[in-house]
Amino acid sequence: MTQVDRKSAILSASLAVFCEKGIEAASIEDIRQRSQASVGSIYHHFGNKEGIAAALFTQGLDNYWQQIKTNVAQASNAEFAIHAIVSTHLQWIVEQPDMARFLFARRQAVSAEHDDAIRQRTAGHFKEVFEKLKPWFKQGVLRRLPIELYGPLLLGPSQELARNWLGGRIGFNPLDAIDELSSAAWRTLATNPAHTGTSYGAPKR
Amino acid sequence: MTQVDRKSAILSASLAVFCEKGIEAASIEDIRQRSQASVGSIYHHFGNKEGIAAALFTQGLDNYWQQIKTNVAQASNAEFAIHAIVSTHLQWIVEQPDMARFLFARRQAVSAEHDDAIRQRTAGHFKEVFEKLKPWFKQGVLRRLPIELYGPLLLGPSQELARNWLGGRIGFNPLDAIDELSSAAWRTLATNPAHTGTSYGAPKR
Amino acid sequence: MTQVDRKSAILSASLAVFCEKGIEAASIEDIRQRSQASVGSIYHHFGNKEGIAAALFTQGLDNYWQQIKTNVAQASNAEFAIHAIVSTHLQWIVEQPDMARFLFARRQAVSAEHDDAIRQRTAGHFKEVFEKLKPWFKQGVLRRLPIELYGPLLLGPSQELARNWLGGRIGFNPLDAIDELSSAAWRTLATNPAHTGTSYGAPKR
Amino acid sequence: MTQVDRKSAILSASLAVFCEKGIEAASIEDIRQRSQASVGSIYHHFGNKEGIAAALFTQGLDNYWQQIKTNVAQASNAEFAIHAIVSTHLQWIVEQPDMARFLFARRQAVSAEHDDAIRQRTAGHFKEVFEKLKPWFKQGVLRRLPIELYGPLLLGPSQELARNWLGGRIGFNPLDAIDELSSAAWRTLATNPAHTGTSYGAPKR
DNA sequence: GATGAATGAGACTTCATTCAT
């Protein structure tokens, strides 16, 4: 087994275990069993349990933002952009629920130092996306609000729905709510929500 | 120290410790030190760590819903009702951030059996509130949507904002966003959001 | 509930619990639940857990020996006497299996001081029975052997069978073996085992 | 210290501690001190306290039966066979009193699942020995009795004597009773006990 | 006598981590 294989086997085993039991409750022994690696090997590659979580976290977060950025980049107007964010967000979650669960549950399990790194990384990603929307703010298409409200207004409902779905509390598939959640975000964020002829189903015409 | 005192001393100490370190990471020893109770006493009253969490959870949840129900009851129209829910939600969180943090973080720390009890209890509370809104659905004032979307649309943004605030990620006071979040919810849920002359600042005139 | 009732309720509850879980593993809480007495009450009556075991032990042992002595007293010849001991032994065990289990399992659970008291008490009982047999030793009807062998030869097989039965390892009813075990003892202990026309079935003719 | 050394150091320390205090009362800490192993090491090798007891039990029992079978195999007639069993039994006990004490005291300290395993293993050993005796049953040299009685009649007295000796209740050396106990068993089990010219002292002539 | 809350020592066990092979 190559180094890369070994490392990724450990990572994916860890993700599964973290989601099943929670990061705290997951033991190295659990990970060892599932990954077929030895204790020593795990420590050799990741240093300690937190090292695994950190690697996983970074990997998941980068993957998420890359997806978001790629899709937003193609939006030709504000409404499409908002739709892209909402739908990408939900699709990403539905496609990799375990990683989503892991990301949303982080809390204090990651060390303070790593937490800072993550926050900065996230802020960077966020800024890039924001940059894309900037022109529409300038043009008055999107409302000016306290910066802290954009995240909640844009993705709060999606996030809440996703949490319920990930927690197994509902059977409803989040993807079926994309249009509703996306237009809700649009209605909330647009200066003039009525001005739209957009059909989300065919954003490429 | 009376029985009641002892029990509630343990409960409030636990809440503090749970919030500082997380439920998993909090040790009985931490709780013992902060509550000035003996280990035996803690187990005498709550059985085990989960017993404490369960008691705390029930207490917090009931208090939350009671507040919501009380304030919704006074709403004379749909918009007021929605405003009442959003503002009560945020106020409750700001007033008892520790309990809010605890409630939002529950995850797997509470046993399956207790989880069911909680879920039913929550469903009951939810239904009561929903009952209050029913007439406005019938009158066509509020939109008919898949039931799973009401929670996210109504409180998703508030919840997301609150999470950020509770996590210390923003300085912005959630209470300053009440009007914005509440009108966002209204715009999303109302059949005809324009039809309103309401000024939330003085809902009682 | 009178004192006597309370005490004996505690004793019989304890016997049951001791047999189910073993003396060490039985907790005061177990006894409390089964006896419907309070912890304080148990301590008031017996001082501590060992006090309960000691009381139970004394009660059981005295009852056993009293039965043995009563039945041996009626024996008109050596063979009848031996038969009486063997059959009484087995009958007593079958009639109160829990007490038998408890008595046989004592081991170190009873304190050293109490152990001495028990040993002396037992020795006294034993001597009384031995006294009854003495004439037959003098007449040469019973063999003279090292004193340590009488117990094993007389009751060893019965005891072994009883242990197996009490442990649930066999279905065979020990009472069905009385004649065989009793004649085995006789053959072993009698100087001239052949000299007998006894029918155990009717020892009173 | 090699793996094997460590494991057997733990086993022999455990045997000593179990005998001194009883299985229940023996603590892992006691075993750790005596074996010079760490707590973690003990658990690494045996899983838990019961695991140690189980390993010890299996080891002791197999050793006992192997001894019995070896010696019985050499017997050229029924009387020699019975003598071999009785004397081997007592010798084994006298040679390793701690293991004997441990084996006789097992009771509920070993789990139900392991208990079954043990019972089957014992039954297997027992059957092998029984097989050796079979011809003499067919020839009518040994009496036909309910199967449950053979154990008690053959070894009951020896066992009872051994228990007393192991418990420190007598000074008498069980080995001095071999001939008496063995001939008692013979007299009980033989169809015609008189037919013998055997001198146990020289079974090989 | 009866009650049960309170105590705290101590038991078992888990687990992250180290390190010799």
Added chain:
DNA sequence: TATGAATGAAGTCTCATTCAT
């Protein structure tokens, strides 16, 4: 690099016993 035995701190929980009411 890989392995897994070894370590020991720390956690959860039990339990006999005390004592104020």
